[in-house]
Amino acid sequence: MTKLSVNINKIATLRNARGGDRPNVVQVAKDCERFGAEGITVHPRPDERHIRYRDVYDLKEVVTTEFNIEGNPTPDFLKLVKDVRPAQATLVPDAPDAITSNAGWDTLTHKDFLTDVIGELKELGIRTSIFVDPDVRMIEGASLVGTDRVELYTEAYAKGYPTSPEEAIRSYLVAARRAQDFGIGLNAGHDLDLDNLKYLKDTLPGLLEVSIGHALICDALYFGLENTIQLYLRQLK
Template identity: 65%
Template sequence: MTKLSVNINKIATLRNARGGDYPNVIQVAKDIEKFGGQGITVHPRPDERHIRYQDAYDLKKVVTTEFNIEGNPISKFLEMVLKIKPTQVTLVPDALDAITSNAGWDTLKHVDFLAEVISECKRNGIRTSIFVDPNVQMVEGAAKIGADRIELYTEIFADQYKLGNENAVKPYAECASLAYKLGMGVNAGHDLSLENIKFFKQSVPHLAEVSIGHALISEALYNGLQQTISEYLEKLR
């Protein structure tokens, strides 16, 4: 089945709103794993407005499934990743003032920079994933620079699916097939939810992992965290 990695940034946002340590992101990560989650994802940003860099260090000590750290590979981020050595690093081209990720890498324009970063991570035994738009040229570029996986940016699909346009999934299926053919694994994330995840999973081949945070935590407000994770796992089988 496709693995579910739960992004816990929103838990950190709630914690930071009161300036204390509740809810505790370490305990929530443990509970997610206990409830069947197959990975923990964090995406620290330079301003540490949700997940803090220290959280990533602390989580490394307790995560027993797969630990995925996402972010823009600025010097501080890379230094942290190379010390922690998570299961996977997902490189995302975040602008410093971005509210959330809003575009994939241009793997042709940034080929030298990305190749150097990927090479350094792989030398340290870290699986590398490149966040890309559903564009075959970007997928080909990711393969040329040595990425282990791509993560397909799924906001366009989610928006169109909500409008009833199921054909919006076709570029994702095409890119996933190409990535697999080129020897890369396929991940996906951004605005995937209980509403659209089953259709996406059924339509996109070779889907190894989805990373879901905002929707899952929002849905858990109504359904509870354990029940929500169970529903995702059922839809991903």
């Protein structure tokens, strides 16, 4: 069964646009869980333009499903993760000024760095995942650094899906099978929505979790948050 983790960054973006505490990200996280979400994802960035580090500490106190913290493993980020000790830390090679994640790790070039970071987090009982492109070489590199899971970067799949789902998912299917060969768990995320999610879930073997934020929150403007989460869960079940 593939779990749905709701990324609530966009809720924080809306709050920060006006100041104050409306909408309240802690309450939204609790509501997402109440509406059926099986995890909560946040991606704090150094400029705190959406999720703030304080939010992460506050969310730790209330999240009862899987708490997933994504981000570039800078010293500040790693201190946050070690303090909070979420169920999962997803390491993403974001540049500080990136609008959104736009590339996976080169797991071969950064092998030593990733091995050290993952080792530190696993010593604290934190499950690790690393963001990678659907490239067999990067999966093979991931097998060398000790990660528990990889998260496939699905932007290319989402872009290609309307034209040819079979072609769009081809490299992802190869990468997923290679991950299975190495005993690496499989997550996926980026630009997944109500149109392309079911095909991804039905086609990729062993897909454990998807993290979805932007599209889900956009859909919630029309369908309501509770109904939207249920719509996404239907695509996965």
